[in-house]
Amino acid sequence: MDGTVTSLSQLQFAITSVYHFFFVPLTLGLSVLVAIMETIYLRTGDATWKRMTKFWGKLFLINFAMGIVTGIVQEFQFGMNWSEYSRMVGDIFGAPLAIEALLAFFLESTFLGIWIFGWDKLSKGLHLATIWLVAIGSNLSAFWILVANSFMQSPVGYVEENGRLVMENFSALLTNPYVWGQFPHTVFSGFTTGAFFVIGISAYHLLRTREVDFFKRSFRLAAVFGIASVLLVTLVGHNQTQKMFRLQPMKIAAAEAMLQTENPASFSVLSVIDQKNLKPVVSLRIPMLTSLLAFNKPEGEVKGVIELQSMFEQEHGPGNYIPSILVTYWSFRIMVGCGLLMLLLALYALYRVWRRQLAPQMKFLWLFPFAIALPYLANTFGWILTEMGRQPWVVYSILKTSEAVSPNLTVGMVLTSLIGFTLIYGLLMAADVFLLRKYALAGPQEEQPAATESTAEALE
Amino acid sequence: MELNTLWFILIAVLFGGYFVLDGFDLGVGMLLPFLGKDDKQRRVILNTIGPHWDGNEVWLITAGGAMFAAFPGWYATLFSGFYLALFIMLLALIVRGIGIEFRSKHDNPRWRTFWDWGICVGSFIPSLLWGVAFANFIRGVPINAEKYFIGNFWDLINPYALIVGLAALGIFLLQGAAFLSLKTEEPIFARARKTAQRLWIPAFLLLLAAALSSLFFTDMLVKDGATAWLAPVCAALAVIALLAAGWFIRARKGGLAFLANTLTILLSLAAAFLTLYPRVLVSILDPNFSLTIYNSASGVNTLRVMTTVALIFVPIVLLYQGWSYWIFRRRLSERSEDLHY
Numbered sequence: 001m002d003g004t005v006t007s008l009s010q011l012q013f014a015i016t017s018v019y020h021f022f023f024v025p026l027t028l029g030l031s032v033l034v035a036i037m038e039t040i041y042l043r044t045g046d047a048t049w050k051r052m053t054k055f056w057g058k059l060f061l062i063n064f065a066m067g068i069v070t071g072i073v074q075e076f077q078f079g080m081n082w083s084e085y086s087r088m089v090g091d092i093f094g095a096p097l098a099i100e101a102l103l104a105f106f107l108e109s110t111f112l113g114i115w116i117f118g119w120d121k122l123s124k125g126l127h128l129a130t131i132w133l134v135a136i137g138s139n140l141s142a143f144w145i146l147v148a149n150s151f152m153q154s155p156v157g158y159v160e161e162n163g164r165l166v167m168e169n170f171s172a173l174l175t176n177p178y179v180w181g182q183f184p185h186t187v188f189s190g191f192t193t194g195a196f197f198v199i200g201i202s203a204y205h206l207l208r209t210r211e212v213d214f215f216k217r218s219f220r221l222a223a224v225f226g227i228a229s230v231l232l233v234t235l236v237g238h239n240q241t242q243k244m245f246r247l248q249p250m251k252i253a254a255a256e257a258m259l260q261t262e263n264p265a266s267f268s269v270l271s272v273i274d275q276k277n278l279k280p281v282v283s284l285r286i287p288m289l290t291s292l293l294a295f296n297k298p299e300g301e302v303k304g305v306i307e308l309q310s311m312f313e314q315e316h317g318p319g320n321y322i323p324s325i326l327v328t329y330w331s332f333r334i335m336v337g338c339g340l341l342m343l344l345l346a347l348y349a350l351y352r353v354w355r356r357q358l359a360p361q362m363k364f365l366w367l368f369p370f371a372i373a374l375p376y377l378a379n380t381f382g383w384i385l386t387e388m389g390r391q392p393w394v395v396y397s398i399l400k401t402s403e404a405v406s407p408n409l410t411v412g413m414v415l416t417s418l419i420g421f422t423l424i425y426g427l428l429m430a431a432d433v434f435l436l437r438k439y440a441l442a443g444p445q446e447e448q449p450a451a452t453e454s455t456a457e458a459l460e
Numbered sequence: 461m462e463l464n465t466l467w468f469i470l471i472a473v474l475f476g477g478y479f480v481l482d483g484f485d486l487g488v489g490m491l492l493p494f495l496g497k498d499d500k501q502r503r504v505i506l507n508t509i510g511p512h513w514d515g516n517e518v519w520l521i522t523a524g525g526a527m528f529a530a531f532p533g534w535y536a537t538l539f540s541g542f543y544l545a546l547f548i549m550l551l552a553l554i555v556r557g558i559g560i561e562f563r564s565k566h567d568n569p570r571w572r573t574f575w576d577w578g579i580c581v582g583s584f585i586p587s588l589l590w591g592v593a594f595a596n597f598i599r600g601v602p603i604n605a606e607k608y609f610i611g612n613f614w615d616l617i618n619p620y621a622l623i624v625g626l627a628a629l630g631i632f633l634l635q636g637a638a639f640l641s642l643k644t645e646e647p648i649f650a651r652a653r654k655t656a657q658r659l660w661i662p663a664f665l666l667l668l669a670a671a672l673s674s675l676f677f678t679d680m681l682v683k684d685g686a687t688a689w690l691a692p693v694c695a696a697l698a699v700i701a702l703l704a705a706g707w708f709i710r711a712r713k714g715g716l717a718f719l720a721n722t723l724t725i726l727l728s729l730a731a732a733f734l735t736l737y738p739r740v741l742v743s744i745l746d747p748n749f750s751l752t753i754y755n756s757a758s759g760v761n762t763l764r765v766m767t768t769v770a771l772i773f774v775p776i777v778l779l780y781q782g783w784s785y786w787i788f789r790r791r792l793s794e795r796s797e798d799l800h801y
Contacts, residue, residue: 065561068514069554075524076546079539086539090532091758098525099769105518106777113511114784121787164532166759406540408609417547424551428558435565 006405008414009081012421014387016073018380019425023067025379028142028187029194030060031108031135033225038128048214055444056198056218057131061116062435066428068109073421081414085394085404091167092158093148100144108137142190143183150179152395153386154247165398178247181240182386188233189382192342193375195226196368199349201440203368209360211443216358223349230346234339238293245294245302248396250312251389253305254325255332256290257283264291265302273325278306316397323391331385338378345371463763464753467530468740470770472733474526478519479590479725480635485513487636489556489583493576495640495651500794502576503564508643511788513560515781517553529766533607533756534740541601541609542593545616549589556582584629591628591670595621598678598735600744607751620677627670630663631724634705638718645793653709656717660706667702667724671695671731679742680735691734698727 034057041049075097078086086094111133118127150173151157157172158165167173202219205211244252257271259278267289272282291300303311305322312321345367352358394401488509496502509516528535539546555578563575599620602611637659640652675681680691705720736742740756743749757763 061561062565065558068517069557072517072521072553073550075521075528076539076550079524079528079535080543080546081540083536083540086528086536087532090528090535091762094525094528094530094532094535094758095762095766098522098529098766101518101522101525102769102773102777105521106515106781109518110515110777110781110784113513113515114787117507117511118787161759167762167765170761170765406536406543408540409543413543416544420547420551424554428554431558431562435562438566 003411005409005411005414006402008411008418009405009409010401012414012418013077013081014384015418015425016070016077016421017387018383019429020067020070020074021379021383022376023063023070024142025186025190025193025375026063026197027060027067027138028190029192029229030056030063030197031131031138031194032191033194033198033222034060035128035131035135036221036225038131042124042128048217051444052214052218053131055214055439057115058439059197059201059436061112062432062439064112066432069428070425080417081406081409082394082404083406083408085399088163088399088404089151089165089395092151092165092173095167095170096144096148096151096173100141100148104137104141104144106137108134108141111137139187139190142186143179146183146186147173147176147179149386150176150182153182153390154178155395155398165395177243181236181243184236185233185240185382188229188236189375189379191229192226192233192346193379195222195229195346196342196372196375198222199226200369200372203365204441205443206358206360206362207365212360214444219349219358220353223346223353226342227346227350230339230342234343237336237339242294248389249303250305250308250321251323251328251385253303253308254323254328254389255385256302257325257329258290258302258304259306260304261301261307262290262304263301264288264299265294266290267293268329271329273329275322275325278322319392319400321392323389328385328389331381331388334381335378335385338374338381342371342374342378345374463760463767464757465738466767467526467757467763468733468737468753470774471523471526471530472729473774474519474523476726476729478516478523479729480722481512481516481519483632483635483722483725484639485509485516485636486583486587487632487634488640489560489579489636490587490633491636491640491652491655493580495648495655496576497647499569499572501648502572504644504648504792504794505640506560506563506579507792508640510560511784514557515784517557526766526770530758530763531740531751531753531756532758534751537603537607537609537751537756538741541603541611542596542616544613545589545593549586552582552585552589554582555579556586587629587632588625591625592616592621594628594729594732595624595670595677597741598674598680598732600678600742600750602745603741603743603749603751604745605749607749607755620673623666623673624670627663627666627728630659630666631702631721631728634659634663635718635721635725638705638709638714638721641714642718643791645791649791653712653714656709660702660709664699664702664706667728668699671699674731674735678735680731683735685737687734687737691731694727694731694734698724698731701727 034053037049037056038053040046041053078093111130114122115127115130115134118130122130154176155165156176157167157169159168160166198218199222202215202222205215206219241252257268257273258265259273259280264287266285266287269284269286270282271280271284273279274281288298290302292298294300294302305325309321313319348364349368352364390396392400392402394404488505492502492505496505524535559575559579559582563572563579596616599618601609602615604610634656637652637656641649641656644652674695675692680695683691701720701723705717705724708717708720738753739750740753741751
């Protein structure tokens with residue numbers, strides 16, 4: 001942090017993006033879970049599933065609102081703080097953003113409005129269709145925004161004309177190998193987040209012996225959904241990391257704290273690196289393991305940070321091309337660590353469900369309310385790795401972050417918005433957590449006889 | 461039609477959708493603490509826009525995205541140049557949106573009053589700022605030869621921009637009152653109609669002032685080009701449409717009043733875009749420095765792809781959003797069965 005317009009803008013973008021992505025994954029996962037619940041309600045006619053739909057739906061809505069209002073800040077910031085970036089890559093980056101709004105945002109917001117207010121106005125089937133459209137819209141929006149992000153990570157389908165990047169091939173953007181790792185990884189992380197959210201809150205209520213049938217059903221559904229999601233997220237993540245050795249060798253070398261090129265490459269158990277002098281301070285490594293993970297065989301060269309730095313210097317001139325090793329190394333480990341923990345917990349939850357060992361006040365249930373933190377940690381550090389690992393580039397190997405910033409901004413302007421956004425985001429987080437806690441802990445509403453149901457809702 | 465002009469029109473259409481639809485959301489938001497005398501009435505007022513406001517705001521997000529994709533130079537210079545104004549607008553839109561969704565989810569009266577005023581102020585600021593912004597687009601801002609904005613926040617606050625800002629405020633308030641008079645029953649209905657009647661005269665005077673000062677502060681009258689005559693005609697028609705709206709309000713024809721006010725919004729916006737064309741941001745320093753639909757546009761491939769997508773999906777969006785208004789077409793009252801807190 002050196003207090004320049006660039007670094008303050010970076011800090012603002014980091015804060016607002018991480019904050020925004022606190023709400024997105026739960027939207028992705030919970031929309032699908034709520035849609036499944038309503039589907040089962042329609043299939044069985046069982047009123048408990050309707051109550052589940054409404055209870056989890058309410059929590060979904062509180063979370064969704066936060067995602068919406070913070071999302072618009074993201075779109076505006078590219079032009080506000082990164083005008084040179086926008087000018088240079090708008091052809092390619094703007095297109096998926098506009099398509100996201102047109103195909104996904106309209107769909108999810110319009111049909112969510114209908115879903116909330118339409119319980120008595122639509123037939124049951126039509127009402128069910130609206131929540132599925134919300135779920136599809138949300139997950140579709142993830143695809144388009146990740147097409148845009150993937151271009152920053154691994155640029156494809158462009159030609160350079162007069163210092164601007166011009167779209168040459170739209171389908172190359174859509175078939176970018178990077179996005180086909182990133183998109184499923186993000187969506188399944190969202191599903192995992194939704195599952196752990198439902199499991200955690202259900203476990204809390206089961207510990208207190210409240211609404212046992214209701215929360216056992218919720219727990220079971222989320223456990224099955226959760227194990228599938230977390231398995232997929234792990235598999236896709238592994239595959240994605242393998243691709244990274246080819247597409248972004250510097251990011252992975254930094255994340256592995258690998259200074260020298262090695263063949264076969266070793267795996268870091270614990271590394272502390274003196275980044276200034278590029279010297280290891282502590283280095284505990286398992287030989288061969290990184291090659292094994294990267295290439296599925298006990299050999300294969302993995303380039304180290306020092307060699308990559310000199311390759312970048314040859315291609316792009318003098319400069320520092322090494323991202324923070326401290327940040328990337330630990331982000332990677334926190335993300336993977338949380339992921340593996342979630343895998344174990346989801347397996348255990350499934351085992352309990354499978355053996356029908358799920359009853360109120362069981363000791364093991366204590367694990368799960370706390371485990372709600374795990375997907376949030378993994379999501380956040382995953383993005384920190386992705387974005388910080390790309391530095392100093394904003395568009396990998398093409399445009400540096402320092403060249404992307406708006407030239408007309410002053411430190412005072414960016415400081416104003418940075419402080420303003422941080423303050424208001426802090427207040428909103430307090431309001432959001434307050435409401436989520438209130439509704440989550442209160443549990444579901446009693447099912448009223450049809451005639452008085454609406455009165456109860458009005459007094460809610 | 462060449463793609464640059466088509467995209468200029470499409471972006472005007474997207475802003476048109478935004479100002480018509482979110483126009484009444486903003487108006488309803490501003491009127492909320494004044495027309496809702498108790499908690500239940502305020503809930504009814506919010507429910508008139510409840511299913512729609514979020515979908516309406518997406519028109520703005522789409523307009524922003526389309527600008528980014530089709531005219532990156534415009535998007536880059538405008539958004540960085542209007543930095544603090546947009547920052548304030550974002551804060552307002554955030555507070556408004558969260559207010560609408562959160563205010564009824566907790567029954568503490570102070571919580572609710574806090575958010576009611578948050579919704580009101582959060583609707584007031586964008587209404588004013590949109591007028592200020594569009595006034596500056598056509599009046600011109602300091603843009604240098606490199607297409608960079610070299611002014612500051614205070615350059616945007618000039619008498620002309622303030623007049624247009626106030627006119628926008630008046631028209632959005634009127635749009636909100638007209639919408640409420642269509643969507644509610646007594647006693648809110650009577651109050652909304654009375655408010656529309658009272659608002660109409662100041663709104664009309666402000667729009668007239670904005671239209672007349674546009675003749676002096678912009679090059680609307682002296683511009684060259686085959687379509688140059690259309691801008692002052694649209695401005696005049698906007699004034700006439702508002703006159704008609706006043707007539708319909710007095711004649712208690714709520715639907716027609718709303719329609720006439722909608723036309724006022726669309727015609728005012730058309731006048732602004734026609735004054736701009738083929739520019740997108742006028743430079744006050746030198747006419748040659750202005751951003752145009754040519755020097756700020758994307759490559760032809762992007763425009764082609766985006767055209768296909770827009771021509772398929774804009775009609776689909778219109779269809780299902782129209783359907784959502786049809787579902788919730790009935791008036792709301794405090795006796796409504798489901799208030800959906």
